[in-house]
Amino acid sequence: MREKLIQYSILSSILFLFWVIFSGKLDVKHLMIGAVTALVIAWICSSFLQVSSVTTPGIPVKEYAVFNLPYLKLFPYLGWLLWELVKANVDVALLVLNPQMPISPQIFTFKKTMSNPVAHMILANSITLTPGTITVDVQEDVYTIHALTESAALSLAPLAGEGDMPARVGRLFNE
Template sequence: MNIRNVTNLFVLLFLIWLLLTGTFELTSLLLGIVIAGGLSLIFGKNSNVFGKLRLTPKVFIYSLHYLIVLSWEIVKSNVDVALRVINPKLPINPGIVKVKTKLKSPMGRMILANSITLTPGTLTIDIKDDEFYIHWIDVKTLDPEIASQEIMGKFEKILEVIYG
């Protein structure tokens, strides 16, 4: 039984409960505690997905910063792909490139891979240990170092602080 994993899952589930119900009535809060507690006990005790995550103020601030960076990247690259689609010449230059990540924790790698996929123009196809294979709609370089910097440099720096 992993206490930290269970508590982290409980906090997350209870936050979602608060957002969905939108009230602070006593009965609703108690019901939310019971449901979130039960679920996190059932599903949290045998896994360690959230176990490494420490809910400190620093992590919270960096997570917020990460959300802002991610949103800006999503907007930028969405416009970029949309412009490619309406361009009559269809200016694409696709290919699968290999990049290397410095992140160690599985959770950090998962979030990094999903962020890469979320920003259009890049699509994570496979992960083998610390190598990501990424379908890039406009290949600028095949060199892993430069490609890593180009695709995920911004994300990696912040995630390194959060997950280590």
């Protein structure tokens, strides 16, 4: 219950902050409209604020709070992701501009066991943003990936061990 209240206040404060920034007005009337709207929207969304863990046989289902993220570790990760995004784009641009177009598209699956759904969301989004790979489907903890080239597929899911990006997201959430 206490956790729920904390999540609720975080969401309504974020919404209220957005209102202030986007409206740019600081008089009492606008602030009050913003505060009421933020509280009502957060109330409507309150059932989304807790997500249950990805089911793995033998482990009891846990509830995760959406805003309960490792923020300190998240920012270095975002910086790394931004740099990867630039590299990905240069790669794709080179492929597009190459007259022979040396691509070998393929669909493959790999498994990454994590119980927090938010971690899965971050990993899936990161995969879509970076070198030549798109997340096609995520079922429980099995990822279906479409890769543009052989090397992109191998960098994400090497023949032995696990790729750089799943390992990083795993470290991010200590799983």
